[in-house]
Amino acid sequence: xxxxxxxxxxxxxxxxxxxxxxxxxxxxxxxxxxxxxxxxxxxxxxxxxxxxxxxxxxxxxxxxxxxxxxxxxxxxxxxxxxxxxxxxxxxxxxxxxxxxxxxxxxxxxxxxxxxxxxxxxxxxxxxxxxxxxxxxxxxxxxxxxxxxxxxxxxxxxxxxxxxxxxxxxxxxxxxxxxxxxxxxxxxxxxxxxxxxxxxxxxxxxxxxxxxxxxxxxxxxxxxxxxxxxxxxxxxxxxxxxxxxxxxxxxxxxxxxxxxxxxxxxxxxxxxxxxxxxxxxxxxxxxxxxxxxxxxxxxxxxxxxxxxxxxxxxxxxxxxxxxxxxx
Amino acid sequence: xxxxxxxxxxxxxxxxxxxxxxxxxxxxxxxxxxxxxxxxxxxxxxxxxxxxxxxxxxxxxxxxxxxxxxxxxxxxxxxxxxxxxxxxxxxxxxxxxxxxxxxxxxxxxxxxxxxxxxxxxxxxxxxxxxxxxxxxxxxxxxxxxxxxxxxxxxxxxxxxxxxxxxxxxxxxxxxxxxxxxxxxxxxxxxxxxxxxxxxxxxxxxxxxxxxxxxxxxxxxxxxxxxxxxxxxxxxxxxxxxxxxxxxxxxxxxxxxxxxxxxxxxxxxxxxxxxxxxxxxxxxxxxxxxxxxxxxxxxxxxxxxxxxxxxxxxxxxxxxxxxxxxxxxxxxxxxxxxxxxxxxxxxxxxxxxxxxxxxxxxxxxxxxxxxxxxxxxxxxxxxxxxx
Ligand SMILES: Cc1ncc(C[n+]2csc(CCOP(=O)(O)OP(=O)(O)O)c2C)c(N)n1
Numbered sequence: 001x002x003x004x005x006x007x008x009x010x011x012x013x014x015x016x017x018x019x020x021x022x023x024x025x026x027x028x029x030x031x032x033x034x035x036x037x038x039x040x041x042x043x044x045x046x047x048x049x050x051x052x053x054x055x056x057x058x059x060x061x062x063x064x065x066x067x068x069x070x071x072x073x074x075x076x077x078x079x080x081x082x083x084x085x086x087x088x089x090x091x092x093x094x095x096x097x098x099x100x101x102x103x104x105x106x107x108x109x110x111x112x113x114x115x116x117x118x119x120x121x122x123x124x125x126x127x128x129x130x131x132x133x134x135x136x137x138x139x140x141x142x143x144x145x146x147x148x149x150x151x152x153x154x155x156x157x158x159x160x161x162x163x164x165x166x167x168x169x170x171x172x173x174x175x176x177x178x179x180x181x182x183x184x185x186x187x188x189x190x191x192x193x194x195x196x197x198x199x200x201x202x203x204x205x206x207x208x209x210x211x212x213x214x215x216x217x218x219x220x221x222x223x224x225x226x227x228x229x230x231x232x233x234x235x236x237x238x239x240x241x242x243x244x245x246x247x248x249x250x251x252x253x254x255x256x257x258x259x260x261x262x263x264x265x266x267x268x269x270x271x272x273x274x275x276x277x278x279x280x281x282x283x284x285x286x287x288x289x290x291x292x293x294x295x296x297x298x299x300x301x302x303x304x305x306x307x308x309x310x311x312x313x314x315x316x317x318x319x320x321x322x323x324x325x326x
Numbered sequence: 327x328x329x330x331x332x333x334x335x336x337x338x339x340x341x342x343x344x345x346x347x348x349x350x351x352x353x354x355x356x357x358x359x360x361x362x363x364x365x366x367x368x369x370x371x372x373x374x375x376x377x378x379x380x381x382x383x384x385x386x387x388x389x390x391x392x393x394x395x396x397x398x399x400x401x402x403x404x405x406x407x408x409x410x411x412x413x414x415x416x417x418x419x420x421x422x423x424x425x426x427x428x429x430x431x432x433x434x435x436x437x438x439x440x441x442x443x444x445x446x447x448x449x450x451x452x453x454x455x456x457x458x459x460x461x462x463x464x465x466x467x468x469x470x471x472x473x474x475x476x477x478x479x480x481x482x483x484x485x486x487x488x489x490x491x492x493x494x495x496x497x498x499x500x501x502x503x504x505x506x507x508x509x510x511x512x513x514x515x516x517x518x519x520x521x522x523x524x525x526x527x528x529x530x531x532x533x534x535x536x537x538x539x540x541x542x543x544x545x546x547x548x549x550x551x552x553x554x555x556x557x558x559x560x561x562x563x564x565x566x567x568x569x570x571x572x573x574x575x576x577x578x579x580x581x582x583x584x585x586x587x588x589x590x591x592x593x594x595x596x597x598x599x600x601x602x603x604x605x606x607x608x609x610x611x612x613x614x615x616x617x618x619x620x621x622x623x624x625x626x627x628x629x630x631x632x633x634x635x636x637x638x639x640x641x642x643x644x645x646x647x648x649x650x651x652x653x654x655x656x657x658x659x660x661x662x663x664x665x666x667x668x669x670x671x672x673x674x675x676x677x678x679x680x681x682x683x684x685x686x687x688x689x690x691x692x693x694x695x696x697x698x699x700x701x702x703x704x705x706x707x708x709x710x711x712x
Contacts, residue, residue, distance in 0.1 A: 020566045032543045035616040036544035036615050038544070039610070039611075058549075060481055060511035060545070060550060062513065064516070091516065126410045128459065128479060130479050297682070298682045300532065301673075301678050302458065304672040305673050305675065308675045308697075318703075
């Protein structure tokens, strides 16, 4: 056993290092990923050890970054590209949606696009605009892409390994405000599949489903609810596309209640998809309508208002109370 | 050709050779338009002569000094936790004041996020620039008051807006011009290339003002281009010119000439102001990770403010009273900025739901009502707890 305590940032760094070490076809590309090690230092030291040909500082052009990664993938490479912040993926959105997502199908499965697009996402760090968004639904809606987000160091490490090994394009959302949270990583144990949800807390009265940055908030909410005698189960979805509906269904059929929590706006968000499917699958097991907690239908607000916008402990507990009141 | 070199040429081309990053372009340093040397000597240029009164020269100096003072205050306020972030313009004062003072009131400016000196020239109250860096708003000024658009954080986007605005100016038959600011890093973005295409094709009255401060966060200009940036213009069919970005007179003269060209209906110009970002990219950046110490020292010798001061003193265009008066003025500005920022209130929570739509939106109304009720529930429980 090789268990080590490390931050999510460090776990990602170690995982990328392992990927570069294991497979000479793996490349890292992005703005400032070289000497600087990325603005969050996720690629710290990698260019020093693997060289400028494998850890590539790119011109400041997101469409260029993803578009050339597609070309490299067609040539047998496995690019991992870094988009500096969530709000800057949109110049590359065209390449991701119209090209990366669809090429495998258009070639009747004859070509593979093993590209990982890493995006630090979400709010809570007091940043200026375009640095705090949660655009995951915009990607999950597109067929051909897989969308995942770890919530802890162990998943950061292993999900990155699995993403790099996947032959499908993966949009890898990194919860930036959790980068510095530490957790144990067992670098030898074999993890479960990439797209399986994990029950991170058992409970019997209600199920909270979350992913990425909101898992921690939901765990805190469950602990607070426990003090009031409520037993809340927490599911870490880990993958927003595909979604492990079986795991949610199993949990909901045990607890009878479901609240989905994410930072992204509720309107047309992943919570809507989960609510609809679970209502179809488990209608007679539900004691209350599926509730959603998330952002509002407003542009992500300036930093001094983000605490109002982001779902915190109180808003999650409020939804738990509302659900239990049915 | 020697035997060895032929053999070498036939050798399988090694991956490292072929894929390794492009090194510095080998072209010789292109000519910079310069009217004031780093030593404070006035020089002439055949295409860009300029004749400024002592008053005007002192005015440019004052603009640069106050802009630098404002910038330093903002950096300090960030360090004190009053601002979440600051993008300093230290070293770029001449590029901004020179170009900014070339503009007419009816011209329209599309800045990126570092154009504090241009904002100053436009008459935008500098404290208005700080709201977005403090995190109380995403803009903080009405762009139409001073024809100074909102700061743009997504790299390069504003160059297309400038082009479209300029197309509108031309359609209206007006003779104002438009200026778009961006960095050397931004020159890699598709939007910037597209704005070059559109402005050339539609002969839009726009000046592209690229402040090449040598770095895009950690990436040097060579990571964006193999040719000097001003030469890009040629491929699009309009002129490009490189100016000493630390020479306020040259920046003024070159920008003025490009604006006049636009007004005459002769289309866009690309101005590359060759300058240097003396500080970090922003207060979150750590340039020691990627930049040699002596680089900054070399550029400090070209300081835009010092060289104008040398000239003013040497030519006896400003006396001691002017310089001490300016110091007092700087301190007053610094103090005002400090006070205004510290007094800036956090926005009201319900303001979250303002201005998302011009015509309103029923979904937003519903969410506002829910949010309001939720907020009120805390007030109620606080009451009960009494
Ligand atoms: C589309 C986009 N990608 C990435 C970023 C992050 N970013 C902010 S500033 C910057 C470097 C900009 O360099 P340059 O254009 O040379 O302007 P400078 O800040 O040096 O004046 C980067 C990569 C961004 N704001 N927008």
